[in-house]
Amino acid sequence: MAATARKLETRASESRGENRREALLDAAAAMFAAKGYDGTSIRDIAGAVGMLPGSLYYHFKSKDELLLAVYRNGVARFEAAIDAALGSTAGDPWQAIEAACAAHLAILLDGGDYARIVSPEFVRSFPPDMVPVLNAERDRYERHFEKLIAALPLDPETDRWLFKVALFGSLNWSQTWYRKGRYTPGDLASAFIAMLRK
Amino acid sequence: MAATARKLETRASESRGENRREALLDAAAAMFAAKGYDGTSIRDIAGAVGMLPGSLYYHFKSKDELLLAVYRNGVARFEAAIDAALGSTAGDPWQAIEAACAAHLAILLDGGDYARIVSPEFVRSFPPDMVPVLNAERDRYERHFEKLIAALPLDPETDRWLFKVALFGSLNWSQTWYRKGRYTPGDLASAFIAMLRK
DNA sequence: CAGGCTACCAAACAAGTGTTTGCTATGGCA
DNA sequence: TGCCATAGCAAACACTTGTTTGGTAGCCTG
Numbered sequence: 212m213a214a215t216a217r218k219l220e221t222r223a224s225e226s227r228g229e230n231r232r233e234a235l236l237d238a239a240a241a242m243f244a245a246k247g248y249d250g251t252s253i254r255d256i257a258g259a260v261g262m263l264p265g266s267l268y269y270h271f272k273s274k275d276e277l278l279l280a281v282y283r284n285g286v287a288r289f290e291a292a293i294d295a296a297l298g299s300t301a302g303d304p305w306q307a308i309e310a311a312c313a314a315h316l317a318i319l320l321d322g323g324d325y326a327r328i329v330s331p332e333f334v335r336s337f338p339p340d341m342v343p344v345l346n347a348e349r350d351r352y353e354r355h356f357e358k359l360i361a362a363l364p365l366d367p368e369t370d371r372w373l374f375k376v377a378l379f380g381s382l383n384w385s386q387t388w389y390r391k392g393r394y395t396p397g398d399l400a401s402a403f404i405a406m407l408r409k
Numbered sequence: 410m411a412a413t414a415r416k417l418e419t420r421a422s423e424s425r426g427e428n429r430r431e432a433l434l435d436a437a438a439a440m441f442a443a444k445g446y447d448g449t450s451i452r453d454i455a456g457a458v459g460m461l462p463g464s465l466y467y468h469f470k471s472k473d474e475l476l477l478a479v480y481r482n483g484v485a486r487f488e489a490a491i492d493a494a495l496g497s498t499a500g501d502p503w504q505a506i507e508a509a510c511a512a513h514l515a516i517l518l519d520g521g522d523y524a525r526i527v528s529p530e531f532v533r534s535f536p537p538d539m540v541p542v543l544n545a546e547r548d549r550y551e552r553h554f555e556k557l558i559a560a561l562p563l564d565p566e567t568d569r570w571l572f573k574v575a576l577f578g579s580l581n582w583s584q585t586w587y588r589k590g591r592y593t594p595g596d597l598a599s600a601f602i603a604m605l606r607k
Numbered sequence: 608c609a610g611g612c613t614a615c616c617a618a619a620c621a622a623g624t625g626t627t628t629g630c631t632a633t634g635g636c637a
Numbered sequence: 638t639g640c641c642a643t644a645g646c647a648a649a650c651a652c653t654t655g656t657t658t659g660g661t662a663g664c665c666t667g
Contacts, residue, residue, distance in 0.1 A: 231614080247533040249447060253655060265657075266615045274655065331585050335445040335534045373600045376586055377579040384578025387529050394571075402571045409607050429644075451625060463627075464645045472625065 232270045234260045240281045240324035247336035248278060275341055285325040286348045292318045293355055304362040309404045311359055315382055316396035320389050330386050353379070366409070378407065430468045432458045438479045438522035445534035446476060473539055483523040484546045490516045491553055502560040507602045509557055513580055514594035518587050528584050551577070564607070576605065 238259040242251040253274060254264045271277040296314035300307045318326045327333075329349060334342060356379070360371050381403045394402075436457040440449040451472060455465045469475040494512035498505045516524045525531075527547060532540060551573075558573050579601045592600075 246537070249654095250533075250537075252653075254653085262614095263616055263618095264655085265617080265619095268656070269614060332529055333533050335448075335531050339444070339448075369604070370600060373592075373597070374604065376582060377601055377604055380578035380580070380582025381575040382578070384574060384582060388574055399571070402568060403575055406567070406572065406575055407604055447624095450623075452623085460644095461646055461648095462625085463647080463649095466626070467644060 235270055239277050244324040244327040249336050282345050285329040286352050288322055288326050289318050289352055308359045309400050313397045313400035316399055319386055320396055433468055437475050442522040442525040447534050480543050483527040484550055486520055486524050487516050487550055506557045507598050511595045511598035514597055517584055518594055
């Protein structure tokens with residue numbers, strides 16, 4: 212999408228500069244999301260923006276670096292979403308975590324191609340040596356949730372680590388079955404939290 | 410594992426017959442689990458059992474067919490595990506579903522290479538036209554859990570479909586973080602069920 | 608107008624992919 | 638002894654992959 216080449220653009224600031232790099236990123240995100248990392252070739256990505264395969268290497272020095280850029284962009288969207296959600300929340304910890312979950316689900320389920328790639332569904336299509344690097348990016352994001360869970364008034368015998376993985380499982384698993392229409396991300400967030408709240 | 414060629418076997422029933430086919434299946438399962446479907450080549454699999462790439466096509470007529478055979482084997486292990494678990498359970502529905510969850514986790518987390526491939530983590534490394542076929546196999550399995558959830562005495566306003574996906578999320582997500590030692594599959598099953606039970 | 612930088616083209620590279628084909632050693636059966 | 642299915646070898650097929658290399662328009666600055 213938005214991949215038409217603009218050959219005859221006269222404004223130098225548009226036909227040159229950083230925007231072709233971003234076009235490559237957009238195309239890469241879309242194709243990674245659709246067909247996985249190694250289901251997508253350099254030729255596919257370059258072709259989508261009207262470029263030859265070799266030219267991509269002017270902007271990114273390897274396919275791995277391109278993946279990392281796309282992945283970072285995806286994680287950033289999640290972070291921005293929960294930052295925004297938590298900014299407008301009162302002090303109630305249950306309300307706060309529900310808002311964070313709703314924001315997380317909104318990005319996960321309908322946040323565009325960048326966000327979809329962050330899902331572990333894609334992990335197995337990544338080069339093995341890239342996986343630790345990418346996971347580190349995601350772990351940083353998950354720490355926001357650990358803080359929210361720490362503030363929750365849970366039963367003393369409830370393991371907060373297990374609470375976190377149970378919640379994250381419910382949230383992230385929804386990507387495997389969710390279809391637009393029946394539930395909104397907000398519906399799911401409140402339902403999941405209600406099930407875990409006693 | 411168990412991939413040594415037995416050239417000098419005299420017993421015909423061992424050096425011939427179906428056992429080379431099973432050796433290929435074992436090798437394929439191990440390598441798919443380790444490096445993903447398209448991270449594994451026909452040459453890798455054949456080489457692991459001391460065969461040349463072309464020879465594999467005597468046993469399987471395509472790489473896709475090999476994948477399907479491995480996947481079916483994986484699903485069968487899950488089914489066998491919960492069948493066994495439910496056979497020795499009393500009538501209490503909460504106890505029954507906890508037993509099923511424990512069995513599911515035991516296979517998911519420590520059930521060998523066949524079972525690991527059933528996880529959606531691998532979906533993106535499969536050929537797109539195979540995905541519906543494979544999902545159909547898994548859906549059949551999940552129906553066992555729907556029955557168990559239907560028998561649960563839940564609040565009337567609890568959506569049982571959402572209950573199922575929340576539970577499955579918690580269970581299957583554990584594959585992304587679980588490491589042997591700290592928790593047993595049984596620990597996790599009882600913790601997850603306790604969180605969802607009011 | 609000269610020189611250099613940006614952004615890209617054109618073409619090839621070496622390696623790896625799934626698969627097909629023709630042939631052959633082996634053992635069981637008539 | 639002759640025959641035939643089994644199980645695999647050896648070698649190639651056509652194709653795709655990520656990446657490199659040398660060249661070159663077009664613009665900006667001096």
